[in-house]
Each structure stands twice: as C-alpha cells, then as structure tokens.
Amino acid sequence: MEALVLAPVNWLEERSGIVGAISYFLFRKVPRGTNWFHTLGSATLTAFIVQLVTGVVLAMYYVPDPDRAWDSINWITNELTLGWLVRGTHRWGASVFIILLFLHMGRVFLFGAYKYPRELNWLIGVAILLLAMLEGFTGYLLPWDQTAYWATVVGININATAPIAGPFIADFLRGGTEIGADTLSRFYAMHMLLVPGALIGLITLHLYLVIRLGVTPPPWGEDAEPDEPSPNGRPRGAREGLVDPKPRGNGGPAITTRSGVEE
Amino acid sequence: MAKLDNRERYARYKEDVEKRGKPFYPYAMFHDTVMSLVVVSVITALAAIWYFTSGEEPGDAGLLGPRYTEEADPGTTSFVPRPDWYFFFLFYLLRIFKWPESVILGTVGIPTILLILLFALPFIDRRRERRLVRRPVAVVAALLVIASMGILTWEGATAEEPSATAGSVLCEANDLDCEGNEELALGADVFAEAGCLSCHVYAGEGAQNIGAPELTTVGDLGRGEEYWVEWVRNPQAIRPGSPMPGFPNLTEEQLQAVAVFLEASTGGG
Numbered sequence: 238m239e240a241l242v243l244a245p246v247n248w249l250e251e252r253s254g255i256v257g258a259i260s261y262f263l264f265r266k267v268p269r270g271t272n273w274f275h276t277l278g279s280a281t282l283t284a285f286i287v288q289l290v291t292g293v294v295l296a297m298y299y300v301p302d303p304d305r306a307w308d309s310i311n312w313i314t315n316e317l318t319l320g321w322l323v324r325g326t327h328r329w330g331a332s333v334f335i336i337l338l339f340l341h342m343g344r345v346f347l348f349g350a351y352k353y354p355r356e357l358n359w360l361i362g363v364a365i366l367l368l369a370m371l372e373g374f375t376g377y378l379l380p381w382d383q384t385a386y387w388a389t390v391v392g393i394n395i396n397a398t399a400p401i402a403g404p405f406i407a408d409f410l411r412g413g414t415e416i417g418a419d420t421l422s423r424f425y426a427m428h429m430l431l432v433p434g435a436l437i438g439l440i441t442l443h444l445y446l447v448i449r450l451g452v453t454p455p456p457w458g459e460d461a462e463p464d465e466p467s468p469n470g471r472p473r474g475a476r477e478g479l480v481d482p483k484p485r486g487n488g489g490p491a492i493t494t495r496s497g498v499e500e
Numbered sequence: 501m502a503k504l505d506n507r508e509r510y511a512r513y514k515e516d517v518e519k520r521g522k523p524f525y526p527y528a529m530f531h532d533t534v535m536s537l538v539v540v541s542v543i544t545a546l547a548a549i550w551y552f553t554s555g556e557e558p559g560d561a562g563l564l565g566p567r568y569t570e571e572a573d574p575g576t577t578s579f580v581p582r583p584d585w586y587f588f589f590l591f592y593l594l595r596i597f598k599w600p601e602s603v604i605l606g607t608v609g610i611p612t613i614l615l616i617l618l619f620a621l622p623f624i625d626r627r628r629e630r631r632l633v634r635r636p637v638a639v640v641a642a643l644l645v646i647a648s649m650g651i652l653t654w655e656g657a658t659a660e661e662p663s664a665t666a667g668s669v670l671c672e673a674n675d676l677d678c679e680g681n682e683e684l685a686l687g688a689d690v691f692a693e694a695g696c697l698s699c700h701v702y703a704g705e706g707a708q709n710i711g712a713p714e715l716t717t718v719g720d721l722g723r724g725e726e727y728w729v730e731w732v733r734n735p736q737a738i739r740p741g742s743p744m745p746g747f748p749n750l751t752e753e754q755l756q757a758v759a760v761f762l763e764a765s766t767g768g769g
Contacts, residue, residue: 263529264524267523267524267527267528268521273531273535279535279536307571321551325550328547332546333542347632349635355622360619367615370586374584381572382571382572384568390745391581394743395594415736451513460516461630
C-alpha cells in the first residue's frame, strides 16, 4: 500500500527533484525569533494570487473596446452571477496588495533585512513595487468611466513632462495623440500580460532568494547581530553556551578573528 | 576587511539558524496561513461593503465609493480627474510646484530622486547594525518618509476641487471690463463653464499644475482671435500631440467670445 503511494512520488523525484525541493522548502530552518511581522511577505503574495485569479475571471467577460468596455463592466458588476464579488475583490485587492507591499517594505527596512547579503533582493522588491503601481495605473483606465478616463489623461500628461523621453513615453502609452481604442487595448495588454508576467518572474526570483539567503531575525534580542563587540568581551551567544568562549585550538575563523579584534 | 566581516557574520547566522532555528513547517507556516486568511477575508469584506452600500446608477456612491462613474466622454470638460489613492501623494506634489518653471520637479524630479534613493538604499547604508536604537538616522528617515507620504496622501485625498468660478469673477480678478462688453462677458462665462479651469490657471483661479499653461496674460502672445477660435475648437489641428482636448461642441458664437476673452487677457491691461 505504501509502495503504491510512494512509487509515483519517487518517480517524480527521480526525474525532477521537485519532492526534495518542496521538503527542503517546508522543513528548512528559520530563526527562532521569526514572528508575525514576517508574515507580511506571504500576505502580499496571497493578495497577488487573489489578483491573478480574479483577473483571469474578469478577462473572460471584459471587452477592451471603448464602445463596449463600460457596458461590460456594468454587466459584470450588476448582472453576472457573483460578478460583483469578482470585480470588487479585484478592485479592493489591488489596494490591499499595495498597502501590504508598503508594510512589507517597511518591515524589511526596520529589520535591516536589506543589508548584506540581501541587497539584491531589496532591488527586486523595489522593482516589484514599481510594477505593482504600474498595474494600478493601467488597470484604472479599464472600466472606461469618467474617473478612469480623466485620471489617465492627467497621468499621461505628467509622463509627457519628463525631459527628452517624456513625449515619446506619452505617445507610446496613448498609442497615438489621443486616448482612444488604441490606448485601451495597450493598457489592457500591459495590465494583463506584460506587467503580471514580469511580476510573476520577479516574485519567483524574490522567493528563491528568500529561501536561499534565509529569513532575517528581528533586530532585537540576541539575534540582532550587533556591530560592536559585546562589552564584556565575550563573543555573542557565549552566555547560552552556543559559542565556546575560550579560543579553541582549532577554533573557527569567527572566534579567532573576533578575539583578535577585541584585544 | 569589511567584506570578510560580512561573510563571517553571515556564516555565523547560517550556523546559528541551523542549530537553534525552528522548521518553517509548521511554525512559520501557521502564522503565514492565518495572515493570508485574514487578507482574503479583508478583501472580500471590502468588496461586499463596496457593493452592498452602492447602487446601480453611475456615481451612486456607498461607503467605499461608486461602482463606476458615467461612461468616459472625451467631450466633457468639467470632470475633475482623480487618481487611485496610492497616487494621491504624486497628485498633491503637483499642486505644490508652480507651472511652468518648477512643475517638472513635482512630476519628474522628486519622484526620480526618491526612486534612486530607494534603489540605492542597501548601498548607502552598508553598516551591519540592525538594532533600531543604534540606527537613529534610518529610524528618523523612515518616520519622515512615512509622515510626508501620509500628509501628501491626506492632502491629495481632501484637496479642494477647483470649484466652478463665475465668469464675472475672472473678469474682476484680471481687470477686464466685462460689464461694458457683452461678448467679453460671454467669453468669460464660457471659459469658466467649459472647464478650462480644470487644467489652466486664470488670475489665481483654477487647477494649479495639472500641466497646462497659465492663461492670465495669454493675450500678450498676440496670436489673434482667429487663432484662438481654431485652437480651442481643435488644438491638434494646430499642434499635433498637444495634450489639450478640443471643444468641438462649442458654437461659433461661443468660440468667438472665448477668443475675444483670451485676446483681452493681458494682465491688468
């Protein structure tokens, strides 16, 4: 019986290594101090997945055409069974996603989690934030109501004030000199193909680096890894018996270097 | 040396986590799952509140705003643009700077500088120290950023929308004799009601810095009335790529009156 379950698992593992990867992910060690603050990243990921799922459903009913876009949004909201829920979730999920991104970024900043060796992951995170705001900007036009239209007019005009590249960016976004059918299909393509694709790639990279580099413990308590040697001259963790306070004959480089600095 | 120190500390962290850490499953995963459920519930609750307190009519707002506003109409001129809330800080930044000398600071300058600082953060702050009490600069900077973003967002959210200004107010503010000139008075009214002030500033009235030039002394350009009639009707015919919307719905009489009004606007003359 056991073999019956294990056989396909082993088959898969032998050919892909995926089972080992998943069990590594699940049973890897995280610092003891890992707490509720550390859930903001996965909460942000959850909000993103909500956007993906509801976005796919909306794409099945939404028509990216200036003559029909508003009607299709109206129909999704008022007629389609549970359409209000899907659209409402997508609409408010976007705000929650952005809020969680900012909270997560604030947590990373206060925990000093952008420091060596996690600098690259900070850069990826900032790129994710920018792309998320681009999602917000492109998605805002799609309902094709007055709010959407005029906010986009101003948004594109702001882009146009940038030196040199500005007018070109504005023309590219509009797909011409006016906001019309070309603008709508352009924003639609960016909103549901280009930017989400880039986001999925960057988020995957972000998670890979989190797993590879490990979780940063909170910046309090003994895990804060102080810059200066502890005042009593003992290596950090000596009290807990984790690190041998006496330099050992074959002592690891950590301890010998440290006592050398202190004396 | 600094690099070696970093590596050494990181190796110690790895060793420490391996020895004393707890497995991700079930401990951290429990927290993550609870938090994710909270997130999904909050989003669903927002959607429900938004839907059940609003009505089917465009603009029929409930606790969380309307389901949609009227269908987009490039011909309307009085709609006041409003972005989604997380762009409010940018939106308000634009009002602080004056067109045209410094508006680029608000649209491009400050956002670009902030972006560069954000990207460069791990390369600016290279110390290993993570305890908050030992990072006063970082903590103060974070508080300042949070406070200024909060204030800008709040100001952007509550910013007064340019209210409808009567034509006579404009005439008075710019020293124009509209009472003695019927066409001038009509031009001022059309100018005020057609929504020019949604983008332009005129004698201190109107939307600051959406990106359109101030028109208080536009008559000094000496373009002539015929030019203004054509320009207001369809700016793209004169300058392709101009961001200004055309006003093809105005009558010839209205266009002519606006042209007279613009030509007469010479700033106290």
